[in-house]
Amino acid sequence: MTLSVFILVSVIKIVVALGILLTAVAYTVWLERKVVGHIQNRWGPTRVGPFGLLQPLADGVKFIFKEDLLPPHVYKPLYIAAPMIALIFALTSISVIPIGNWVTVLGIHTPLEITDVNIGLLIVLGITSLGVYGVALAGWSSNSKYSLLGGLRAGAQMVSYEISLGLSLVGVLIMAGSFNLREIVDAQSGTFWGFIPRWNIFQGQIVAFFIYLMAAYAETNRIPFDLPEAETELVAGYHTEYSAMKFAMFFMAEYANMITVACLATLLFLGGWNGPHRFGPPLLQAVLPVFWFAVKIFAFLFLYIWVRGTLPRFRYDQLMAFGWKFLLPLAIANLVITALIVALRA
Amino acid sequence: MILNMGPQHPSTHGVLRLILEIDGETVVRLMPDIGYLHTGIEKTCEAKFYQQVVPLTDRIDYLCPMTNNLCYALAVEKLLGLEIPPKAQWLRVMMNELTRINSHLVWLGTHAMDIGALTVFLYCFREREDVLRLFEAISGQRMMTSYFRIGGVALEPPLGFFDRVRDFANRFPSKVDEYENLLTGNPIWTMRTKGVARITAEDAIALGASGPTLRGSGVDFDLRRDMPYSGYENFKFKVPVSQDGDVFARYICRVQELRESIGIVQQALDGMPEGPIKADAPKVVLPDREKMKTQMEALIYHFKIITEGFAVPAGEVYQAVESPRGEMGYYVVSDGTAKPYRVHMRAACLANLQLLPKMCEGRLLADVVAAIGSIDIVLGEIDR
Numbered sequence: 001m002t003l004s005v006f007i008l009v010s011v012i013k014i015v016v017a018l019g020i021l022l023t024a025v026a027y028t029v030w031l032e033r034k035v036v037g038h039i040q041n042r043w044g045p046t047r048v049g050p051f052g053l054l055q056p057l058a059d060g061v062k063f064i065f066k067e068d069l070l071p072p073h074v075y076k077p078l079y080i081a082a083p084m085i086a087l088i089f090a091l092t093s094i095s096v097i098p099i100g101n102w103v104t105v106l107g108i109h110t111p112l113e114i115t116d117v118n119i120g121l122l123i124v125l126g127i128t129s130l131g132v133y134g135v136a137l138a139g140w141s142s143n144s145k146y147s148l149l150g151g152l153r154a155g156a157q158m159v160s161y162e163i164s165l166g167l168s169l170v171g172v173l174i175m176a177g178s179f180n181l182r183e184i185v186d187a188q189s190g191t192f193w194g195f196i197p198r199w200n201i202f203q204g205q206i207v208a209f210f211i212y213l214m215a216a217y218a219e220t221n222r223i224p225f226d227l228p229e230a231e232t233e234l235v236a237g238y239h240t241e242y243s244a245m246k247f248a249m250f251f252m253a254e255y256a257n258m259i260t261v262a263c264l265a266t267l268l269f270l271g272g273w274n275g276p277h278r279f280g281p282p283l284l285q286a287v288l289p290v291f292w293f294a295v296k297i298f299a300f301l302f303l304y305i306w307v308r309g310t311l312p313r314f315r316y317d318q319l320m321a322f323g324w325k326f327l328l329p330l331a332i333a334n335l336v337i338t339a340l341i342v343a344l345r346a
Numbered sequence: 347m348i349l350n351m352g353p354q355h356p357s358t359h360g361v362l363r364l365i366l367e368i369d370g371e372t373v374v375r376l377m378p379d380i381g382y383l384h385t386g387i388e389k390t391c392e393a394k395f396y397q398q399v400v401p402l403t404d405r406i407d408y409l410c411p412m413t414n415n416l417c418y419a420l421a422v423e424k425l426l427g428l429e430i431p432p433k434a435q436w437l438r439v440m441m442n443e444l445t446r447i448n449s450h451l452v453w454l455g456t457h458a459m460d461i462g463a464l465t466v467f468l469y470c471f472r473e474r475e476d477v478l479r480l481f482e483a484i485s486g487q488r489m490m491t492s493y494f495r496i497g498g499v500a501l502e503p504p505l506g507f508f509d510r511v512r513d514f515a516n517r518f519p520s521k522v523d524e525y526e527n528l529l530t531g532n533p534i535w536t537m538r539t540k541g542v543a544r545i546t547a548e549d550a551i552a553l554g555a556s557g558p559t560l561r562g563s564g565v566d567f568d569l570r571r572d573m574p575y576s577g578y579e580n581f582k583f584k585v586p587v588s589q590d591g592d593v594f595a596r597y598i599c600r601v602q603e604l605r606e607s608i609g610i611v612q613q614a615l616d617g618m619p620e621g622p623i624k625a626d627a628p629k630v631v632l633p634d635r636e637k638m639k640t641q642m643e644a645l646i647y648h649f650k651i652i653t654e655g656f657a658v659p660a661g662e663v664y665q666a667v668e669s670p671r672g673e674m675g676y677y678v679v680s681d682g683t684a685k686p687y688r689v690h691m692r693a694a695c696l697a698n699l700q701l702l703p704k705m706c707e708g709r710l711l712a713d714v715v716a717a718i719g720s721i722d723i724v725l726g727e728i729d730r
Contacts, residue, residue, distance in 0.1 A: 040469070041469065041472050145349050145350075146349075224462065224534055235355060309464065310528065311462070311532070312458065312532065312534050312535050314534060315710060315713070316710060316711075316712060318537055
């Protein structure tokens with residue numbers, strides 16, 4: 001593959017991946033409104049398009065055309081930069097996430113991701129944890145007390161849960177022996193006794209999966225851990241002072257992060273694109289892995305929304321206690337036990 | 347740091363303003379600041395005929411309009427020495443308990459939403475809608491019902507109304523189970539409410555608390571049972587009391603009250619007496635439309651009541667009823683004319699709000715929200 005072809009292919013993949021991600025973000029919002037609506041005895045969006053399907057489009061247009069207010073009391077450079085930081089890091093992390101096997105299109109053999117790197121997982125973790133800067137800086141630069149409290153909560157919460165999140169993944173890494181997301185998925189192919197898939201969640205990593213689930217909810221500021229933007233306490237938390245597209249950027253960043261953690265959960269615990277895909281014509285066989293991947297992400301996102309429709313919110317000190325006194329020891333215990341088992345097997 | 351919470355804030359239930367002195371997330375000092383919803387209703391009452399005050403009382407505590415109607419009507423009836431026919435009394439009790447359910451549903455929904463459980467809010471409003479439809483059927487209005495009048499109630503219930511109430515009363519307990527499924531056993535809910543914003547029985551009494559806020563602290567006092575009015579002595583119901591004095595205790599008290607209230611509604615339906623719905627006092631009670639068209643006296647009385655009101659014997663009276671929030675009292679002074687000399691409302695919320703600093707100081711910011719929800723304030727009643 002020559003350099004020019006490589007660049008062309010990469011650009012195409014970036015455009016396609018970004019397009020898919022942004023569409024997914026828009027429709028996750030739609031899905032959330034719809035599902036929560038039905039949980040709560042409402043209809044959700046119905047007016048714009050069939051089943052309200054054009055609602056995200058209408059929302060986007062509204063956000064773009066709203067006046068871009070700049071409150072007089074803010075520290076302007078950081079106030080403007082903060083939502084961009086949040087959104088950029090949220091969108092970047094998708095670049096190393098594979099959504100399927102290698103494919104050959106027009107004689108070009110390429111992986112179904114923007115770039116295949118050996119330390120994919122580390123990159124994702126690194127970039128997502130940079131996203132907290134956007135939130136913390138937004139809280140600080142808004143020069144508002146509610147924003148400040150929200151930003152502080154967000155900073156403390158994300159840093160605390162990052163540790164449990166990271167540790168819950170180490171068990172999987174030990175079992176796969178690689179940081180490469182593709183290899184981690186490949187290690188989960190096949191089945192036990194012909195019907196139980198060899199996904200990590202069925203290979204004794206179920207505890208790790210639940211730790212990851214909790215930590216991921218906290219990382220993405222979702223109920224029951226949505227303290228940084230706890231509406232009834234802090235008005236809107238760190239984005240109290242934001243409006244129009246700047247607010248939309250935070251909003252998109254939150255949903256992009258949700259999709260990222262859903263992708264990671266699928267890749268690391270739920271077998272990635274593995275599924276019954278050895279049937280049908282070759283074209284179907286090529287598409288099915290992507291389909292399974294999408295189904296698993298959908299299921300994960302649905303769980304997110306379901307939880308939101310069900311649970312109340314933690315209190316700040318309870319959240320911290322839960323993270324440090326329960327999740328972290330559990331994650332360490334899980335890690336030690338996994339390591340021992342892997343060592344004994346070897 | 348001084349944090350100004352309200353008057354525009356999602357969880358101060360209207361326009362309560364709290365001045366919070368916080369150290370990190372811990373509340374050091376809390377000062378409620380009221381008066382943002384002052385409407386001057388008490389003063390307005392002095393310029394109205396006695397019967398014209400009834401619609402004003404709806405607007406004081408807008409979540410329990412009929413309880414306000416009842417309290418005012420009872421006070422004026424006491425001054426007039428009117429005897430209310432049993433059917434009107436039973437209707438009043440039934441509508442009063444439906445009002446309590448309506449009010450508690452709004453409380454439960456908003457309280458749960460403050461603590462982050464969004465779904466309960468919409469579930470509660472689903473049932474509240476049913477209650478409001480019943481209100482609309484009987485009075486023509488959903489919220490500002492003005493259904494009780496001095497000397498009885500405004501209208502005969504429409505055909506099939508009691509069947510609709512019975513249908514609702516049969517359905518409702520399972521809905522309460524639904525709310526409890528989402529909250530009572532939920533570990534996050536109990537973590538957020540148990541041991542939070544605790545108030546002792548002594549403090550609660552000393553600061554004048556009443557209603558579920560008082561009963562949550564273990565004081566067994568309910569005006570409906572202890573100083574019965576409007577025929578409450580004919581009904582059997584339990585007064586739920588909780589000992590802990592925390593947010594959870596007040597929550598559980600109110601949820602039990604929902605069940606007790608629907609029991610009272612059932613009893614009222616089963617034992618609804620026949621007879622007139624207005625007292626036999628032509629100088630006070632407006633005549634029926636039909637009589638006005640056929641009888642000269644009725645037309646004259648109607649004209650006189652509407653144009654110059656009715657004189658109430660001089661004197662003063664205090665009447666208290668158990669509103670969903672606690673002891674609601676109307677103090678009415680008459681100077682013998684057709685307009686009250688003074689109408690003062692004793693707002694349960696105002697006294698209950700005094701507990702808030704004691705509940706919250708030294709606790710976390712998130713507990714303030716839970717505490718406000720647990721005392722169930724309505725700013726319209728506080729500011730009047």
